[in-house]
Amino acid sequence: MKFPFRPKLLDVVIFIAGIVAIAFIALSVYSGSGDTLYAQITGASGEWLEPLGTDKDVEVQGPLGITHVHIANGTVAITDSPCENKLCIAMGAISARNQWVACLPNNVFVRIGGQTSEKGALDAASF
Secondary structure (H helix, E strand, O other): OOOOOOOOOOHHHHHHHHHHHHHHHHHHHHHOOOOEEEEEEEEEEEEEEEEEOEEEEEEEEEEOOEEEEEEEEEEEEEEOOOOOOHHHHHHOOOOOOOOEEEEEHHOEEEEEEOOOOOOOOOHHHOO
């Protein structure tokens, strides 16, 4: 049986390069490198991305004044805000991916993003 296509040296090199590129991309995407969670803080004055592993206080300027966001011990919370009802402070600290807390009157939104290696955690498909 005769094959109509005879691969040349450049065909083999391109095929091997493609296989190596696919393997590299798959390893970099699917390698579980542990928790890389961060706090994404959005306000009228800008946006901040802060890792949850560090302790930090962020002051976010909004239309009503300054909202204080506190990051410590892997959690993030709004500790002070100029809004009237203080519901954002009452929401407490958040620590899991995709949780959020917001001060709507002052246009401040805090969300936890990133990757987690936690097996069995709730996600959008669980609901």
